[in-house]
Amino acid sequence: MIEDMKKMAGEKAAEYVKDGMVIGLGTGSTVYYTILKLGDMVKDGLDIIGIPTSKETENLARNLGIKVGTLTEYPEIDLTIDGADEIDPELNLIKGGGGALLREKIVAYASKKEIIVADERKIVEKLGERFYLPVEVIPFSEGVVFRKLDDMGLNPKVRMKDGGKYITDNGNMIIDCHTGPIKDPKNLEKELNMIPGVVENGLFIGLADMAIVGTKKKIKVLKGV
Numbered sequence: 001m002i003e004d005m006k007k008m009a010g011e012k013a014a015e016y017v018k019d020g021m022v023i024g025l026g027t028g029s030t031v032y033y034t035i036l037k038l039g040d041m042v043k044d045g046l047d048i049i050g051i052p053t054s055k056e057t058e059n060l061a062r063n064l065g066i067k068v069g070t071l072t073e074y075p076e077i078d079l080t081i082d083g084a085d086e087i088d089p090e091l092n093l094i095k096g097g098g099g100a101l102l103r104e105k106i107v108a109y110a111s112k113k114e115i116i117v118a119d120e121r122k123i124v125e126k127l128g129e130r131f132y133l134p135v136e137v138i139p140f141s142e143g144v145v146f147r148k149l150d151d152m153g154l155n156p157k158v159r160m161k162d163g164g165k166y167i168t169d170n171g172n173m174i175i176d177c178h179t180g181p182i183k184d185p186k187n188l189e190k191e192l193n194m195i196p197g198v199v200e201n202g203l204f205i206g207l208a209d210m211a212i213v214g215t216k217k218k219i220k221v222l223k224g225v
């Protein structure tokens with residue numbers, strides 16, 4: 001059922017992709033369906049350049065025959081399609097459950113339009129109410145950043161994988177903050193990035209233009225303010 005919702009939303013977003021566009025390719029299990037669909041469209045003659053937000057997405061795109069470029073070659077992206085862990089009523093997001101938040105935020109920043117694809121579980125009133133907030137950190141700074149996040153009352157936990165610390169595509173670590181509902185996400189986004197050693201955090205404020213949400217019955221399209 002959840003998988004049907006993801007597929008519906010993911011495939012719908014592919015309709016916004018037009019010939020000749022540079023497309024930011026997000027990371028995760030929902031945008032996966034968008035990328036599969038784009039692979040089919042490319043086989044039918046669609047000509048696009050994909051800018052992947054992770055090594056995983058890059059491999060998927062290449063295997064499907066989608067041309068892949070870099071931000072150095074294409075610093076301006078026409079449209080990015082990506083997933084999210086939480087979406088609030090203003091289309092502010094928490095992202096980074098899949099660990100790709102840094103490249104996802106750079107790509108979102110470089111994009112003229114950002115469409116989010118998700119299933120209905122991702123819709124929240126306040127960011128932080130269901131999901132944790134990922135913070136990408138340079139390993140050298142782990143102890144200092146962890147202590148600061150703890151002092152801020154953000155309940156930090158170092159992300160682990162296969163018995164070791166999780167390492168991102170950029171060679172960094174992730175500290176997940178179990179914040180609870182966040183009162184002022186805009187301010188927290190800035191405050192976190194001011195801590196030396198923090199590379200980026202998973203609050204995406206004012207970056208999404210539209211969300212395509214798969215529900216039990218149909219697709220809901222939410223527009224930004």
Ligand code: 5RP
Pocket residue numbers: 026027028029030031082083084085094095096097098099100101104
């Ligand atoms: C990866 C992300 C993903 O977009 C987010 O975790 C949503 O993934 P999914 O569609 O698998 O639920 O931010 O860093």
